[in-house]
Amino acid sequence: MSESLRQYLVGEYEFVLASQSLRTNVSVVETALLASAIAGEPNAEAAYGVALSLCDEVGDAATRVLEGLQTHGQEAAAERVAMRWLSARDLNVEQPRSLLGKMQNQSGMLITRAVREAACRWAGRTGQWSMLAMAAAEEPGLYDTLSEPSIEDARRRGRSLHVERLFAEAMLQTGKTKQSLKLWERIVDDHGADDFPTLLRLAETAVSVGSVAQASTRIAAARAAALQTVKNGGGQVQSSPEVALTNLLAANLEVRQLNFDRGRALLERVVRSSRAGSDLRGRAQWMIGETFFMQEKFTEAIAAYRQVEAIGSSDQWTAAALVQAGKSFEQLGRTREATVCYSTLVSRFGDSPHAGGARRRLAAMTSSGSSAPSTIRR
Template sequence: FKQEQYPQARQALASLLEDGRNGKYDENAQYLIARSYFSQNQFEEAVRAYQQFIQRFPESGMLPRVYYEIGDAFYNAHRYKQAMDWYRQVIEKFPDDPLVGEAISGLQWAALQQGQVEEAFRIADEYIQAHPDARLSQELLFRRGDFYFGRQQFDQALKAYQTFLERYPGSLLAPKALYWIGLSQLSLGDTSAALNTLQRVARDYPNSAVVADAVFQQAVVLSEKGQPEAARPLLRRLLESESSGRSDPAFLSEVYLRLGQVEVQSGHSSAARSAFQSAISKQPDGFASYQARIELSRLAGREGDLTTALQLLRKVIADRSDQLAAEAQYTLGELYAQSNKLEEAVAAFLRVKYVYSAYPQWVARALYQAGRVYERLSKPAEARKLYREVIDKYPTEPISRQARERLKTL
């Protein structure tokens, strides 16, 4: 069984059950037969084997798990109504079992799969009303905010997190709820309220693990509002391990990246370069480190060091295939254009369209910039063609407006 040789395992387990001695391992044998079918995605066979377990061992202490896994089997077979029936039985028959929380989650997900959002919340509300002081009740109410936030329904998420905080102000989840209230406000465009809320996280819950994230988000907001001098001390505070509470490389790499961007805003190229290099050294293969390479390439380009800039960008392009690679390819075109290598610039920009079509924001910007380079090459017909492509294929991208203006000029 441990070696995932399930047919052979079932044969041996069946022999154990058939020896007629009702041994002490019979319950485990029957359970493992069912579980082996489940592990092979043979959900109908798994359900039959689990039901045989219930018939054979009606007093077993394993029944809560068996009922729950029958629900899981139906869920994975996309038979959500049946899944809900078995999850409900876990809650009704075994109300004190630790699996009740998982059963409620299963009920909610099965309801959501059927488009029954209100039913999913009603299920949670019933449990919360019956067990208002239970830890699970707190988790269920908190998850409602997570559900709405994940669906980008930020106004609903905000209300859900606020309701949680009002109902459970002393919960261990309270600092996290306050943090997500801040992110919801930020997503709704209320930056002033978001800053106040994020500051409250650090002030009201100084020992919480979420403080570092709240401080970082404050720095991000201030930086994006054009206040690098206010953002810098927050980021430096995070880099002091004794006060940050976060020492994982991915987080520190992200902090150094943002610090570098803040230094660029302030015109401090040397400090920015140092911060970007630290972002890379903290986690060389992390997302932030590749973004830092792109930022370093821009610094190198502004200083006339095209060779270094191109090396940094080619590293990103070689290692990644996501939006960072698209941005790196776009930046390659920018650097060629800045260096008056116009044919190379056009080729680099057009490559974004052909290789990174999954990232329309970069494709639209690259096509526009290729059009600008064609103008510099005195090829207005080619430029017009690209501007029209931006307007026709990417009308919702911000760069589309500039493409219209250039087309009128030509």
């Protein structure tokens, strides 16, 4: 498409969109939206954004627009367009006489499901969780009991089950864990989602902020799905990574109730799981060390932390084990060994989130000449 034609599309957007054949031509509208956003023409951008949200039934054009804006260094424009699609505003109510409101009114939709899903996926891929969480917070009827009117409203708003999953994940990522739990429960209990990843996410959230009974129920459902997944695949049930993940959650719940021995038994099963990934096994081994640390069994904690690197391939858990081993040595008054742990962490994993704490402990030990066990925190 020539540059002169692009300029025409941007400058004469009202005339272009007055044509039924042009405003339903996905290729034309995609090109015009991209050109309008890059040119910084807000009225044309908004109008073509609405037009594409109503004519793109697949979502590919919407994805290309957002990725194309990023490619052209127009991140702010991409976020602006995505936010319009995420919010799915009813312009027929807000601006009934406007071109945008009329387009929505004529289509009977606010946005297609494909475009809204494309915007949600783009936001998730680019880490725009706060944007997604904001859209979720403003979404009408998100927690309503399923009924014909609520189902129809969700259809008009292009709110699919996948959109609700991404909303739930966004609330989890932004610290709105209780709201996330409520939405995960709706997705499972009302919509009937029974795939293992969804059940696992619900169980994780319930372990974090739900009651013990609630968390136990959700873990059991996730474990049943995990066992079925493995049986269908003909794999080894007890050593499967899916079952290992549910054991890790069950261990977390036991530790939350201060049942340390039962929690460790579950964690040891994860560590011994032959098919679980090394990162997961390393995390479980680190958690074993944490259970001993919480019980102030520092010698046992050190022994557990020392096994993390040999088990897991993740620098994350090795670094976490080094800082916790250092704290354990300090509690035992063994400052020399603590210094070795902290120094090793700083030299090997200087970019780790734990490196700052290790540097502070080293500085405190150097300035005081000894550690102060009562000040050590997890």
